[in-house]
Amino acid sequence: MTVHIDCDPRRLERERIYAYLSQQSYWAQGLPRDIFERSLANALCFGAYAEDGAQVGFGRVVTDRATFAYLADIFVWDEWQGRGVGKQLVAAMLAHPELQNLRRMMLATADAHGLYAQYGFQPLSRAERLMERLEQDVYRRLAGAAQAS
Numbered sequence: 001m002t003v004h005i006d007c008d009p010r011r012l013e014r015e016r017i018y019a020y021l022s023q024q025s026y027w028a029q030g031l032p033r034d035i036f037e038r039s040l041a042n043a044l045c046f047g048a049y050a051e052d053g054a055q056v057g058f059g060r061v062v063t064d065r066a067t068f069a070y071l072a073d074i075f076v077w078d079e080w081q082g083r084g085v086g087k088q089l090v091a092a093m094l095a096h097p098e099l100q101n102l103r104r105m106m107l108a109t110a111d112a113h114g115l116y117a118q119y120g121f122q123p124l125s126r127a128e129r130l131m132e133r134l135e136q137d138v139y140r141r142l143a144g145a146a147q148a149s
Helices: 014-024 033-041 084-097 113-117 138-148
Strands: 002-007 042-049 053-063 066-077 103-108
Touching: 002 084, 014 033, 014 053, 014 066, 042 084, 053 084, 066 084, 084 113
Parallel strands: 066 103
Antiparallel strands: 002 042, 042 053, 053 066
């Protein structure tokens, strides 16, 4: 099945994307709406659409469009999984003109290593060089602060 993929922010089904990320995804549970909106505004977002125009997948890239890109929030609606939509979405993201000739592209995944390996992604060769600051409970903390005010 072939889908249409573009970067038109007006076509994104924001409510459905937000619901998936904040309620269903393993990586963004409890995502506050304002942070979600900022994440879309400051990234190159991709929507995958069926022939009837309904959105069936989403992904975004955080990038400087010169040297580095981080692929994030890539998913396909449950009812569309297993039809090759994820592969088409990743291929379109990697083919985007503003993401060519970058030195490094990265992503994090708990369960789709095989998918991304098909596009040249591999485990970090020198993981000891990278560091991270991960605040697992940041969304809960922000939600608590909002309720207190």
